[in-house]
Amino acid sequence: SRNVLFNHLGTNEDSLTLSLKPDCADFVYFLRAYFAYKMGLPFAYSNCSRGAGGAPPRCNERFDILHPQLTRPAPPPEQAVASAAAPPAPAPAAAPTNLLQQLFSQPQQVQAGAPAAPAAAPAKPPAPKRPAGVAGYFRAVGDVVHSGSVRAPANSDKSDFYTIPLTQETLRPGTAYADPYGHVMMLVQRIPQTADAAGVFLAVDAEPDGTVTRKRFWRGNFLFANGASLGSPGFKRFRPIMRENGGLRALTNAEIARNPDYGDFSLEQSQLSAEDFYDRMDEVMSPEPLDPTRAMMAAIMALEEQVKTRATAVENGRKFQNGGRGEASMPDGPAIFATSGAWEDFSTPARDLRLLIAIDVVRGFPDRVARRSDRYAMPFGRGLAGVQAQLQSALASELAxxxxxxxxxDGSAWTLSLKDVMDRAADLEMGYNPNDCVELRWGASDGSAEAATCTRRAPAAQRAKMTDYRNWFRERHWPHA
Known part of the structure; x- marks a missing residue:
């Protein structure tokens, strides 16, 4: 793939090395900010809480690109904001013409021998400093935004996003998806339904370990639940930012609904149950009834992609172990799903809980066809029981x-089948700790040939905590702080 905006401004601006580590929500904001920077468009973001104590996320002050010196507000009590130092940006090669270039251009260096500027009187506290170049601005944005920023309630005009109806027209590239439990993705492509295959929505996301992956829409990747404390999950678009009276202003939900250029604000998703949401998405992706076998194969393929993505994450954890950086500290309680440091980078509790849900979806697919036979093009002359039996047989064969x-x-390769992963679902309930050997993380049984190379176990205190938290995974229940 190629970045079509590389050096788009003609100032060799992409020759700089941007040391950025987008994770989850940061990723979608970075993409938005990068596009705005290249195209000279307005950009803004809000300081939001993560939600706690039964309350949903709440957004407060909004910051915009016209005032780059004001980027880091005092965060709400429950939001931990990391401070990142930005390296100095080199002086521009030519006078900038783009608005954002002007905002981030650096002053010219004082020539040797030039008169020294008079000393400033120490009267006022120093004014906020603008970030050092675009890279510094991106870092400042990343220090403030998080997944709660995308889950803010749909009826709020202060959030950075607004919810949309579920249609093929509205679910276009650039649409963000807010997971109810703290993950964010962005749609990049819709593949229409054909006579031979179901329709597909493809998205991308970023993980703390530095991986950026493509994922297809299905229950195993896109979790959905409505609840007062969760905010508003689902598909959303960035709130439009308008130039007005020399400044920037975000449109309200009502203005978006009335605006002929948008007109796509909707509270539809906030009123759907999980089953209604997935049924609606099935209808959007594949308006025509699906062949049940082909639909099941698509679900198996999605599970396979999810397993292979986990393999990359577990391998990153193995490399962390071999790097001699010591053990990753394990947080307490629900913080295992959202923390910082090595645990955030190399543990997989959120990924594994989603994988367990995905396993349930694939395992129960034949039963779903029986429950929703109206959504499938059932073979002529075949009874429902016969179709179920055929699907069960095909499922077992395909997983193996x-x-x-x-x-x-020890560096050697070991091969597993999807059937092995399905059979080890109970072991994966405690397979997320990067301090355990990779064999244990994949559910290898003690004394087996597979486990013979395991030489590392998580500390006993961490294993005890994992035992206490195991019901979250067994019951497929995401805990709340």
């Missing part, structure tokens, strides 16, 4: 045939 390999602790 699809394999992948992971690298064991």
């Amino acid at each position: 045939a699809r394999t992948f390999s992971y690298t064991r602790s």
Whole structure:
């Protein structure tokens, strides 16, 4: 793939090395800010809480690109904002013409021998400093935004996003998806339904370990639940920012609904149950009834992609172990799903809980076809029981045939099938700790040939906490702080 905006401004602006580590919500904001920077468009973001104590996220002050020196407000009590130092940006090669270039251009260096500026009188506290170049601005944005910024309630005009109806027209590239439990993705492509295959929505996301992956829409990747404390999950678009009276202003929900250029604000998703949401998305992706076998194969393929993505994450954890950086500290309680440091980068509790949900979806697919036979093009002359039996047989065969390999602790490869992963679902309930060997994280049983190369276990205190938290995974229940 190629970045079509590379050096778009003609000032060699992409020759700088941007040391950015987008994670989840940061990723969608970075993409938005980068596009705005290149195209000279307005950009803004809000300081939001994460939500706690039964309350949803709440957004407060909004910051915009016209005032780059004002980027880091005092955060709400429950929001931990990390401070990142920005390296100095080099002086521009030519006078900038783009508005954002002007905002971030650096002053010319004082020539040797020039008269020294008079000393400033120490009367007022120093004014806020603008970030050092675009890279510094991106870092400042990343220090403030988080997944709660995208989950803010749909009826709020202060949020950075607004919810949309579920249609093929509104679910276009650039649409963000807010997971109710703290993850964010962005749609990049819709593949229409054909006579041979179901329709597909493709999205991308970023993880703390530095991976950026493509994911297809399905229940295993896109979790959905409505609840007062969760805010508003679902598909959303960035709130339009308008130039007005020499400044920037975000449109309200009512203005978006009335504006002929938008007109797509909707509270539809906030009124849907999880089953209604997924049924509606099935209708949007594939308006025509699906062949049940092909639909099941698509679900198996999605599960396979999810397993292979986890393999990359577990491998990153193995490399962390081999790097001699010591053990990753394990937080307490629900913080295992949202923290910082090595645990955030290399543990997989959120990924594994989603994988367990995905396993349930695939395992129960034949039963779903029986429950929702109206959504499927059932074979002529075949009874429902016969279709179910055929799907069960095809499922078992396909899971056994699809394999992948992971690298064991000694560097050797070990091959597992999707059937192995399904059979080890109970072991994966405690497979997320990066301080355990990779064999244990993949559910290898004690005394087996697979586990013979395991030489590392998480500390006993961490294993005890994992045992206490196991019901969250067994019951597929995401805990709240």
